[in-house]
Amino acid sequence: MLYKARTALAAVLALGALTATACSGGTAETESGIPLVNDGALTVCSNVPFEPFEFVGEDGEYTGFDMDLSREIAAGMGLELEVQNASFDGLQSGTVLAANQCDIVAAAMTITPEREANLAFSDPYYDSLQSLLVSAGSTAKSLEDMAGKKIGIQQGTTGETYTRENAPSDTEVIAYQTDAELFQALQAGNIDGVLQDLPVNLKHTDDGKYSIAGTYSTGESYGLAAKKDGSEELIAEINTQLTEMRSNGKYQELYNKYFTE
Template sequence: MLPAFALAGLSVACGAGGNGSGGSQPSSSAAPEVPSVSKDAKLAAMVPPAIAADGKIVVGQDQSYAPNEFVDSSGKVTGFDVDLGNAIGQKLGLQMEYQNAAFSGILAGLGSGQYELAMSSFSVNPERLQTVDMVTYYSAGTSLAVPKGNPDKISLDDLCGKNVAVQQGTVQVDDLTAKSADCTKAGKPAINMQQFQQQTDVNLQVQTKRSQAMLADSPVVDYAIKQTNGAVETVGQPYDTAPYGIALKKGQGTYAQAVQGAVQALIDDGTYAKILAKWGLSTSGAIAKAEINPAS
């Protein structure tokens, strides 16, 4: 994740997702279903036989990151990544089986063979590209969120000495670590970074004012604001925009090309745009070209 604030929907975690309010989870029942797409035999043939043999792709995901991936009020796994993942599976003629996991452990699970694909709002960065292949499918930035009214007058320019919540394993952890180092170099107090396994817990920290602020992917923060009826709000504009990538274990022949081809086909036929519209994601995050391991 940028990796991004999750309430019911963008990121994956060890338990069922929630809306971060301590109440019921968001429901996706009002959102229109995305029409199914047809199998592309050429792309399907590019999937390694070891993966295609059982008719499914096992997907590692942290389902606490609404609206990207989450568990809704009916107990159904849903979200932008889920809808897009299902459409990719249809293009490849395979079912997608989503397995919930702690975000920080998903890529390790991919490397060990526990998962055959990871789709959980992973921002593409040089560190991740050292260990996995990544197929781009969206672009998101990091947003700063605070309790309604910004009672502590938080700003991105000065988080020194502040209590800031983030999800473990996300790019926001690295971002805050660097910002905190800048604070101490300037003779100011370090940032008190509060890390949580699930994005829903991060959201709750801010909503209940136990943390003064949080950093998360821009679409996650936007969705959290809606789900909390404005109990949290953003400060400033998203920054450090980077693509989300579907992660695949390296050295699997034409598997990455098959996934890239499926994403591109969905962009070209309009399915991708329909999925974005369903989840209210900004068109500014839409991409026109899916890439494998783009240069940073």
């Protein structure tokens, strides 16, 4: 994942941005003394759209698995949820956290050793497969069948890493900044396939016009991220909330809502 959507998505993101507020610079804290950027709120940075994890609903509110999960965590901490939309590069590098733009990052972000050098991660909350999406009429049945063809990926993602390491040497790998741009390129015939997270590609099968040609287990797990240093109490509280959600059935309820089609 991914950079902030532009042009055609600008209007809907502007509407969704009405739910976000400016940050106060890390001067607030919870009753237990955990520092926060906004008084009375857990402020989350994400990258929209990346359905079904984060997107703008018909009501103009940020929604999706990550957003609902974050909202439940905030509620368990006695806080409201506030959302800031940011580029994925700013999320995975930790720039937005260092600038006190938000308390945590919730953006379908895979836990990797490279990211752990700059970020502190919660316990894993979602295990993800990579996948190859092609048009229904495509003869490609695997990544190997993409020899001589064009594959689209989202810049800076683990899907990009997997594609560049495993696609045939004569496959042209084309990077896009957002999932929206990726799917538009596939629809326009500018690329022959999209390799990215399975739940996201499943949202693009478009009633049979496109299909999943293959899935790839890469051992990826998503985590919520916070500042590398000084966030120990916040991460511990998030892990407590995740454990509670798994115990009381709320996690499964949200999982079923977004991943049982």
